[in-house]
Amino acid sequence: MAHAAPVDILNGNGIALGASSPKKVAYFYDSDIGNFAYVSGHPMKPHRIRLAHSLIMNYGVYKKMEIYRAKPATRLEMTQFHTDEYIDFLQRVTPENMDNFQREQGKYNVGDDCPVFDGLFEFCGISAGGSMEGAARLNRQKCDIAVNWAGGLHHAKKSEASGFCYVNDIVLGILELLRFNKRVLYVDIDVHHGDGVEEAFYTTDRVMTVSFHKYGEYFPGTGELRDIGIGQGRYYATNFPLRDGIDDASYKSIFEPVISAVMEYYNPDAVVLQCGGDSLSGDRLGCFNLSMDGHANCVKFVKSFNRPTLVLGGGGYTMRNVARTWAFETGLLVDAHMDRTLPFNEYYDYYGPDYSLDVRASNMENANSPEYLEKIKNQLIDNLRRTAHAPSVQMQDVPRHSLGAMSDEEEAELDDLDEDENKDVRMSQRQWEQRIERDNEYEESDNEELDKANGVHRNGNTRRPFVDYRNSDAEVESGAATPANGSVENVIKSKETDDIIMEDIAEKEPEVEATTRDNSQPEEKETEPEGKVTNNTDQEEAPKEAPAAAKSDKDGSESEKTAAAENETVTEKVEESKEVDETMEDVDESKAPAEEAEKAPSAAPEAKSTPEAEKVDQDGDVDMDAPVATAPEPKEESGADAKDQPAEKADATSPSSAEPASKDKDKDKEKEKEKEKDDASP
Incomplete structure (x- = not known):
């Protein structure tokens, strides 16, 4: 009798256990993002996101993912990390009135690298809104991977613009993830150090930041090997300083071992991956020699750990290379096959002369020797061993909605839930924080017997101010009758004070x-x-x-x-x-x-x-x-x-x-x- 083929045990979703299940991807895009421009001649081009989206649509990748247009982040949502004064400035300043904000421009580092342009605040809202909404959908398990190529602006500080970045959407997205997840891992493959994100979480162990970047006489000048965090965040900041010209093989030899060690020792609940395209070969401001495949290998490796992942953009100043790479990585996330020949699209002429889906490495010299890379890698892994294995965190009740997802009517309805109407329901942390003691809330009881039983005794006599006793010429609030501490008058009159108190009784x-x-x-x-x-x-x-x-x-x-x-x-x-x-x-x-x-x-x-x-x-x-x-x-x-x-x-x-x-x-x-x-x- 012939034996039947073995049958795979199915899980609740009808997918065989052990099989590579497809990921549910949420893709966030706002068509207005390409209408913004910093200033003439500025290397940052928001239009690159429109180029990448055009390739994604013409390759048919959109059929395997859900496309959303996120609501722009509001001022209140931005101030979860940034200061109120800084966000108010971004909201009010325009190219027409920027001369009236000379002092604020110097204070918030707005002017040169981070110029004032039309629609500045709207641009920041679109960038931050996509990252926050993507994190919120991951929290609600509506998707496995969320993509926002308009995000990844990792240089912005709490009250300062930096490196073409005004609002740090990455920090806002991580804060949203921390509401449902105990530990979040941030991985940065931009050629520049992710200083803004590292600075925001430098003292906590709930977020581990891992950055592979060019270090030396290079912006922003941070990200040294010895920058490992302080306080509870000690050893939870990981920096891999690199030299010029690193290629695909060298990058893979350090990226995969370090990320594997991080996953083993830190065991994050969610991952945020910043895919800055300026680490590609031939970038206008970059100095690495990664090909499109080498860059995409990092995305593929992080995806293999099957953690909720928020994929963001970042740097990248050669538009055609950035658009190619991000479109290819989007297809990789949804397991779509993409032909190397570019389909016809409205920006087809930008990709000449080869018109292919590829970014090739150059013959640039690699200044990163194997010995140097091995030494840095071993040091970082040794630091990871010193961390507390999978640090735990006390979790609280999760609000029923994500941050910023409630309307004003819903907020008012939630605030009207009086604990007195639900005496058996314990007061939530939100209600305690919003509780306000009203005037005349605590009044004296009219029941004297009850007061006496509770130990409350009233004194019907009106207390007279001591000033009348000490100096008949001084007014009550003048303080003229109060002698200086340590004086002879104070010593003598302090004895009178005891007599005065006895007289009041x-x-x-x-x-x-x-x-x-x-x-x-x-x-x-x-x-x-x-x-x-x-x-x-x-x-x-x-x-x-x-x-x-x-x-x-x-x-x-x-x-x-x-x-x-x-x-x-x-x-x-x-x-x-x-x-x-x-x-x-x-x-x-x-x-x-x-x-x-x-x-x-x-x-x-x-x-x-x-x-x-x-x-x-x-x-x-x-x-x-x-x-x-x-x-x-x-x-x-x-x-x-x-x-x-x-x-x-x-x-x-x-x-x-x-x-x-x-x-x-x-x-x-x-x-x-x-x-x-x-x-x-x-």
Whole structure:
């Protein structure tokens, strides 16, 4: 019995496993791209993209891929990498008004290599839009390979134009890929170093940049072997400096081993390939000797790893060679057979005299010796071994749309999704970042019991500014009453601040102290006139003269105090009898003797305190000339102690203040005073 042929196991798509499955290619082209021109005589010709597209269409390659016209990138999308000021400048400057932007042109390096031309911002939008939309389709798995020959402008910096590049579409495309992919590999085969892309990702390990370029006295002068990245990006920047005249065989001997090592050690999730055509032989600004096949071999090798790939253009200043090569590489990506004889097209005359699909190498000398290339290759592979194998990255929730893919209505609808309406749905990172605390969002609760349970206690008293206490002449916001740090005034007044805070807690305590000060001064004021009765006005003005009275009382001897007290005994008793009569009417008989002594006015003691306090007058100012008493004096009692001991303070001022504190003795004294008052009356 004959054996049947083995049957391949099919996957879900009906394709045999192990077979080379065709790639789904998305091709981005905007017909307006060929209408832009830098300036007359400039080597950069956007028209080259139209030539390449014409060949692609006439070869019939379009039948094997999807063709899209991407929406131009907006200002908001460009500012994901570039600064707002730089993009605003590109949007406003024109050849007609460029004289008004002389300072900005120097700041952003716009003028010589990067001139101002008509439609500059629109040109940048088309270039960046194709790369960003291609990356977005790769993220959504709508295609395996995305092609944008209008992109690949790898020299543009964050806020600076450079090397014919204004907006770095490569960085914008990589940023889009990083939203869905942990690691992205960037490969650059332009003859110039991809400095703009390397600089953008020089400190991160999520993007590895690999550049094969001419190094030496050549633009942009960067891309040395020792430029390997810094911080987390150390060893994730790979530069292969080359010399003039490298050919296909030499280029293949270094490109394939290095890229294979990168794929092994880095294991990227997506690849961005910049296919600058200025590395071809015979380029106006290039110095390499690659043929079309040698250049296309790099594209074929990267494609073989079956990673989502974004293929971009770049340099290339011999238009017919660039158009041939990019058309050939497009056919290679879709596995299309392309005859070497060019089909007739609207630009057929450009490809004479051979009219073939080929760019041949010249007899240019190769300055890259095998030993030099081997040494550089081994060094780069050794650097790759030092990287963390397939570095991981913390992934977050992916937004439902790609960057810039939502309309204003969709943005508003997404913003209106209130988390309070979906209490069981956890708040996304986007909602946290866009959350704004509204005015009056947090108000005081009207439920005092709930506040008390939560530990919230209200203070009904209005806090008064300290400025009113320290300096009556200074305004609240003037700051004139605030002494300098470290001054004597600051040391003394800092003690007053504690007293002020205590006064704010209880409103009655300042009133009690004011009453005590008012009653402490009249007795010393009465020593000058004999037989004079002190009225209420004198009592109000007496506190202002307290420091002077205290000073004279200290200087006088004890005998002089006694003699003065005897001469004024009658006057004091008359005054005290009046004050006692007025006070006793308000005093409740049921109160304790201590409470009666608190309200009953008596010969109060001097307003004495610590030596520092003696220097502070009633206005809160510091009298630095006032002497400090050296003799030990009784300390001023505060709070309840000062109220319970009025008799002890009275003994320090005059003999007449030594009256018994008991209720019975006070009544006897009152009766004697009434008799003396009757005798003294005419």
